[in-house]
Structure formats: structure tokens, C-alpha cells
Amino acid sequence: MRILRNLKLTLLCLFGSSALYAQQTNITPVPVDVVYVDADALDIDCALKLYVDRALSSDDAEHLVAALERGDIDFKVVKRPASRMYLNLLIDNEVSANEGYRLVVASEGVTIAASTPAGLFYGIQSLNQMAAGAETLPCVEIEDYPRFSYRGVLIDISRHFRTKEFIMRQIDMMAQMKMNRLHLHLTDAAGWRIEIDTYPALCSYAAWRTPATWKEWWYGDRKYVEEGSEGAYGGYLTKEEARELVEYASERYVTIIPEIEMPGHSDEVLAAYPHLKCTTMPEHQGDLCVGKEATFHMMQAILDEIIEIFPSEYIHIGGDEAGKSSWSECLDCQRRMRQEGLTDVDELQSYMIHRIEEYLNSKGRQIIGWDEILQGGLAPNATVMSWRGEEGGREAAAMGHNVVMSPHGYCYIDAPQDAPQTQPESIGGYLPLRKVYSYEPIPETMSEDVARYILGVQANLWAEFIFEDDHYEMMLWPRAIAVAEIGWSQPEDRCYDEFHRRALIVVERMQQAGYKPFDLKNEIGDRPESLQPVEHLAVGKSVSYIAPSFYYAPKYAAAGDATLTDGLRGTWTYADSRWQGFLGRGGVDVIIDMGEVTPIRSIAADFMQICGPGVFMPCLVEISASTDGENYEMLATIEHEVVWDELPSYKSFGWAGDAEARYIRYKAYRSSFSGFLFVDEIIVR
Ligand code: ACM
Ligand code: ZN
Numbered sequence: 001m002r003i004l005r006n007l008k009l010t011l012l013c014l015f016g017s018s019a020l021y022a023q024q025t026n027i028t029p030v031p032v033d034v035v036y037v038d039a040d041a042l043d044i045d046c047a048l049k050l051y052v053d054r055a056l057s058s059d060d061a062e063h064l065v066a067a068l069e070r071g072d073i074d075f076k077v078v079k080r081p082a083s084r085m086y087l088n089l090l091i092d093n094e095v096s097a098n099e100g101y102r103l104v105v106a107s108e109g110v111t112i113a114a115s116t117p118a119g120l121f122y123g124i125q126s127l128n129q130m131a132a133g134a135e136t137l138p139c140v141e142i143e144d145y146p147r148f149s150y151r152g153v154l155i156d157i158s159r160h161f162r163t164k165e166f167i168m169r170q171i172d173m174m175a176q177m178k179m180n181r182l183h184l185h186l187t188d189a190a191g192w193r194i195e196i197d198t199y200p201a202l203c204s205y206a207a208w209r210t211p212a213t214w215k216e217w218w219y220g221d222r223k224y225v226e227e228g229s230e231g232a233y234g235g236y237l238t239k240e241e242a243r244e245l246v247e248y249a250s251e252r253y254v255t256i257i258p259e260i261e262m263p264g265h266s267d268e269v270l271a272a273y274p275h276l277k278c279t280t281m282p283e284h285q286g287d288l289c290v291g292k293e294a295t296f297h298m299m300q301a302i303l304d305e306i307i308e309i310f311p312s313e314y315i316h317i318g319g320d321e322a323g324k325s326s327w328s329e330c331l332d333c334q335r336r337m338r339q340e341g342l343t344d345v346d347e348l349q350s351y352m353i354h355r356i357e358e359y360l361n362s363k364g365r366q367i368i369g370w371d372e373i374l375q376g377g378l379a380p381n382a383t384v385m386s387w388r389g390e391e392g393g394r395e396a397a398a399m400g401h402n403v404v405m406s407p408h409g410y411c412y413i414d415a416p417q418d419a420p421q422t423q424p425e426s427i428g429g430y431l432p433l434r435k436v437y438s439y440e441p442i443p444e445t446m447s448e449d450v451a452r453y454i455l456g457v458q459a460n461l462w463a464e465f466i467f468e469d470d471h472y473e474m475m476l477w478p479r480a481i482a483v484a485e486i487g488w489s490q491p492e493d494r495c496y497d498e499f500h501r502r503a504l505i506v507v508e509r510m511q512q513a514g515y516k517p518f519d520l521k522n523e524i525g526d527r528p529e530s531l532q533p534v535e536h537l538a539v540g541k542s543v544s545y546i547a548p549s550f551y552y553a554p555k556y557a558a559a560g561d562a563t564l565t566d567g568l569r570g571t572w573t574y575a576d577s578r579w580q581g582f583l584g585r586g587g588v589d590v591i592i593d594m595g596e597v598t599p600i601r602s603i604a605a606d607f608m609q610i611c612g613p614g615v616f617m618p619c620l621v622e623i624s625a626s627t628d629g630e631n632y633e634m635l636a637t638i639e640h641e642v643v644w645d646e647l648p649s650y651k652s653f654g655w656a657g658d659a660e661a662r663y664i665r666y667k668a669y670r671s672s673f674s675g676f677l678f679v680d681e682i683i684v685r
Contacts, residue, residue: 071128100145100567150456151487152181160190264322278330291332319372350376425479431575477517556581570680604654614675625661
């Protein structure tokens with residue numbers, strides 16, 4: 001029997017057939033092609049005879065044997081390929097795709113062939129997944145290779161330091177999911193995290209603060225303290241530890257890309273070495289002075305040490321979110337701009353990135369930076385990591401620059417992954433596994449010529465609010481698995497329901513191995529109200545907005561004037577084009593025209609509160625009704641004490657009773673918290 005997996009996948013998506021599930025290999029990310037050869041199976045209850053191709057270096061051979069040891073297959077190493085119960089790892093240049101592999105399970109044994117050691121490693125990952133807890137392996141022929149060469153995760157150890165051991169655990173899991181780039185965010189205002197000999201205060205001072213929690217520190221005085229002083233919170237990787245990490249990762253075919261932020265996000269550098277500040281500097285300004293040569297001396301010396309530790313071709317130089325405000329006042333920056341003929345501060349930033357690129361290129365390395373490095377002109381060989389959406393990525397690719405896609409709306413997994421009121425405080429709107437998985441790195445409108453510059457995709461886990469390691473793991477997994485599958489699998493093979501079924505298996509195995517992934521099995525999922533349209537008397541009725549100052553904000557217009565009576569309820573997030581956001585002093589003040597005098601039993605609308613981004617409940621709601629549009633009768637006055645809360649909440653403000661009305665006025669007042677009111681629908685029954 002030969003069943004092509006693509007056909008099976010289609011059937012699974014259409015019918016969710018459990019008969020078809022029974023024969024699944026359950027490999028994640030889903031392989032390119034799986035052919036079930038016959039109904040036979042290979043018994044793996046006694047040891048397989050492992051033959052490792054002599055063409056492999058002894059290091060690679062060792063790493064591959066170690067990878068097998070991490071799985072459930074029992075094996076012993078033999079000198080020549082066996083004829084029965086074999087497990088052959090073969091270098092075969094006919095398996096052309098870099099990192100690709102062919103895995104054949106026959107009733108006599110297993111062969112994994114690849115043209116690269118990394119390919120063999122990924123074949124082993126697939127085999128380990130098939131063998132997990134199994135006594136037999138189905139006879140299959142798998143051809144598999146990655147869609148993208150870059151499949152990454154960003155781990156932020158600046159906001160809260162994490163140990164080498166913690167990072168190693170995540171590398172292990174990344175490698176199982178065939179991810180190959182770990183972007184380590186090593187430096188940021190919250191702490192410098194890598195030992196640098198030439199500038200020792202980066203570790204003895206800039207790596208330590210006293211308030212451990214982000215908010216106390218960030219909204220407090222943002223001070224640093226000496227290492228070893230009372231209450232000092234922080235840490236850094238020694239060079240020795242960083243080298244161990246590099247080695248550990250490379251044994252799993254993962255490259256660590258170090259990020260050294262410049263010119264922005266460098267508050268901690270300036271705290272330790274204030275001579276790099278601009279001549280005038282506002283408080284809490286974290287940009288290096290680009291006018292001073294000392295800045296370049298220091299950054300280049302740091303990069304010299306970084307490239308000595310990290311063999312990665314790419315060095316991430318940050319480049320994001322520089323405030324640039326001090327540069328227009330600074331005498332040194334101004335002099336630099338005059339001397340170099342730079343017309344604005346964007347060009348000054350670009351000047352710095354160009355110089356740093358030239359420096360790193362001269363050492364045989366390439367730069368990668370956040371998409372702001374496009375501002376003022378992109379350095380000639382730079383790769384762009386597109387985070388503020390995909391626009392930067394598209395622009396860079398169109399100019400022939402390599403791009404890694406990591407748009408915040410899909411890849412910023414510091415956002416809550418389930419009903420936000422059930423999740424720890426975090427940044428951003430609801431970002432469930434399904435939404436991450438729906439991301440497509442190559443926009444439909446992009447031509448093939450441009451698309452070839454898209455190297456891949458990356459999940460970013462920023463850590464401002466993530467204090468505990470377990471919490472970090474919970475945020476990372478399983479959403480990073482979705483990114484792994486986006487990076488590896490073919491787009492036509494992606495099906496969320498099928499992925500979800502396999503993700504549950506991965507999560508369960510992770511739990512058995514002591515990881516703390518998000519408990520996907522008990523996911524609440526989308527806001528129930530948002531799943532289907534709501535029927536009520538006001539659907540499709542016209543809404544007039546009373547005063548211009550009460551109008552909704554253009555960015556959160558949702559469906560414009562139709563929003564509040566379109567029958568569509570919002571999701572957990574206000575950025576879903578269903579919630580309408582009201583800024584301005586007034587609040588919400590609208591009149592629904594029912595078209596004719598109508599008997600009415602209830603009027604209600606939901607509001608949400610997410611204090612972090614400034615979304616609050618109203619402090620007062622007035623609901624009134626009129627038959628003639630002139631004389632209104634107050635139906636309800638609802639007071640509400642708005643209090644700051646870390647967790648999001650959703651609340652209905654309504655009236656129930658008996659009335660007749662053609663016009664319904666719904667008025668919600670903002671509390672003393674400045675910020676938004678968000679409302680999705682005014683439901684009239
Ligand atoms: C970023 O999130 N500022 C890259
Ligand atoms: Zn300056």
C-alpha cells in the first residue's frame with residue numbers, strides 16, 4: 001500500500017479520520033514526503049546495529065551517536081553495515097538539499113542518508129520522534145528538507161539573566177524541532193550579559209540592578225549596582241560558559257547568533273562608561289553618541305571579543321528603537337554630521353551601522369540588524385530582521401538584501417497565548433498557537449526573485465515580565481514549535497488541526513522530560529463570543545457619533561461607523577478590527593436609530609481593560625432611549641470604580657427592563673486614567 005502523505009494530509013484536514021491518524025509518523029515539523037511502503041513494521045525491541053559512515057568526521061560521528069542516545073532506540077555500534085536489524089547513517093550526495101535527509105524504514109532495518117551531517121542529525125530527530133515509546137516502526141520512506149535555511153528563536157537574557165543550563169535545555173528542544181539559529185539577546189538597558197575583558201565594568205556594574213522586577217526597576221530610578229553589593233540582581237555569561245554554549249549548540253547543529261545592541265538600547269553601557277554619552281543627554285536616554293570616536297573604539301573592541309567567542313557568520317548589531325533625540329543637540333554628533341555630510345539623524349545612525357558593518361566584514365563576519373537599520377540607508381551587505389511588521393523585510397528583499405521575518409503580530413511570543421485574563425502579565429495582544437502557526441513568511445504578492453532573499457523566520461521571546469524560568473519555557477513552547485514548522489515544512493503541507501494534534505504529542509513528551517510548556521490540552525482558546533455573529537435587534541442599524549471629540553481613533557476604527565451594530569463581537573485583543581477604540585476626553589457617545597419605535601428589553605455593551613497599553617473600563621455608563629429623537633428617558637446609570645489591575649478583564653455594562661424606543665443613546669465616560677475605551681458591539685434585544 002502506498003499512500004502519499006499530501007493526500008493523507010488533505011484527508012486529515014477534511015475529515016479528521018482516526019483511521020488515517022493510526023498510521024501517522026507524528027513527526028514535527030511535518031516532513032515533505034512520507035510514503036508508507038507496506039503494512040510491515042520493524043521491531044525495535046532489540047538493539048539495532050548502528051553503522052556510521054566513515055566519511056563523517058569523528059566530531060560529527062560523535063554528535064550523531066549522541067543524538068541517537070537521546071532517543072528511545074536501543075543500538076550498538078558496528079564497524080560494517082549489517083544485513084539485518086541495521087541502522088545506517090550514510091553520507092549520500094544524491095540527497096541534494098542542504099540539511100535534507102532520506103529516512104527509510106524497512107522490515108530489516110533503518111537507513112538515514114544525507115549529504116551533510118546536519119541532514120543526518122535531522123533524520124535522527126525524525127527517527128527519535130517515530131520511536132518515542134514505540135516497539136515497532138512503520139515501514140516508510142521519508143524525503144525531507146527544510147523550506148528555509150534560517151529557523152530561529154530569540155532568547156532574551158538581558159531583562160532577566162538566565163543560566164547556561166537553562167539555555168542549553170531550550171537548545172535541546174530547538175534541535176528536536178529542527179531549528180538551527182539561536183539569537184541570544186545579550187545586551188539591553190536591563191543588563192549586560194556577556195563577559196568582556198577590555199571593558200570590565202560592563203559585567204561588574206552594568207549587569208546588576210537592585211529591583212529584580214522589571215516594573216520596579218524600569219519605572220523607578222533605573223540604577224545599576226556593583227556586582228556583589230547587597231541585593232544585586234543580575235548576572236552574565238562568562239566567556240567560558242558562552243563557549244560551552246556555542247559548543248553545545250553546534251553539537252546540535254544550532255548556531256548561536258550573539259546580539260550586541262547599538263546605538264540604542266544601550267543605557268547600561270552608558271551607565272558603566274558615561275564618556276560615551278552625548279554632550280547633552282536627557283534622562284533615560286539610551287543611545288550611544290555616534291559623534292565620538294570612543295564609541296567606535298569601544299564597540300569594535302567588544303565585537304573583537306564577541307567574534308572570538310561566537311563563530312557565527314552573523315553578528316546581530318541591534319539597531320532598533322534608537323531615540324536619536326540627543327544626537328540633534330550633541331556637539332560631537334553635530335560635528336560628525338557636518339564632516340560626513342549627513343543631513344539628518346537617520347543618516348547618522350546609518351553612518352554608524354555602515355562603519356560597524358565594514359569592521360565586521362573585514363573580520364569575515366556579516367551583520368544582521370532590526371529593520372530600523374534601513375533608516376538613513378541600509379549598509380551594503382546587511383541582513384534585515386523584520387519585526388515592525390513585514391514592511392522592512394519586503395523593502396530589504398526588494399533591494400537584494402537577505403531578510404529574516406519576525407513580525408511582532410505573529411512572532412512576538414511574549415504576548416499571552418490564551419484568554420489573557422488567565423495568563424500572567426505580558427506584552428501585546430492575544431497570540432495563540434493558531435495565530436502564530438498561520439504566519440506565512442513570503443507575502444503572496446512577492447515575486448520569486450524577491451522571495452529568495454527571505455532566509456527564514458524567527459520567534460522572539462522578550463522577557464520584561466518573565467521572571468521565572470518555568471514561565472519562560474511556558475511562553476516559548478509550544479509556540480516556537482509552530483515557528484519551527486513554518487520554517488521547515490512546505491506551505492501546502494501546513495494544516496493547523498493536523499499540527500495541533502502533533503503539537504499535543506510534543507507538549508506531552510516535553511512534560512514527561514521535565515519541561516514546563518504551556519498546557520495546550522487545556523487551552524481555553526478564543527473569546528467564545530467572537531466565534532459566531534450575534535443576532536440582536538440593532539444589527540445593521542445606523543449609528544451616529546455625537547461629538548467629534550468622542551470619535552473613535554483612526555487606528556482602532558474597526559469597521560468604522562458600522563462596528564457597533566455589525567453583529568461581530570471582539571476577540572481577546574483590541575487590535576482585531578472588531579473592537580472600536582475611543583481616545584479623547586469624552587469617551588463613547590453614540591445614538592442608534594432603530595428605524596421605527598421598537599419594544600426593547602435589554603441594551604448592553606462589553607468593554608475591556610488592559611492597563612499596560614492604556615485600555616480602561618468606563619467609570620460611568622448612561623443608557624437612554626427616545627421615541628422622537630428629542631426627548632430621552634434615562635434607562636440606566638451605571639457607575640464603576642476603575643482600578644489598575646495587572647490582568648485584563650472584560651465587562652458588560654447594560655440595562656434590562658421594558659421600554660419602547662426608536663433612538664438609543666449609549667454614553668460611556670472615561671475614568672481619570674487617561675487611555676482608551678474599547679467597545680465591540682451594542683447589543684439590543
Ligand atoms: C524590538 O522588538 N525592538 C526589536
Ligand atoms: Zn553625540
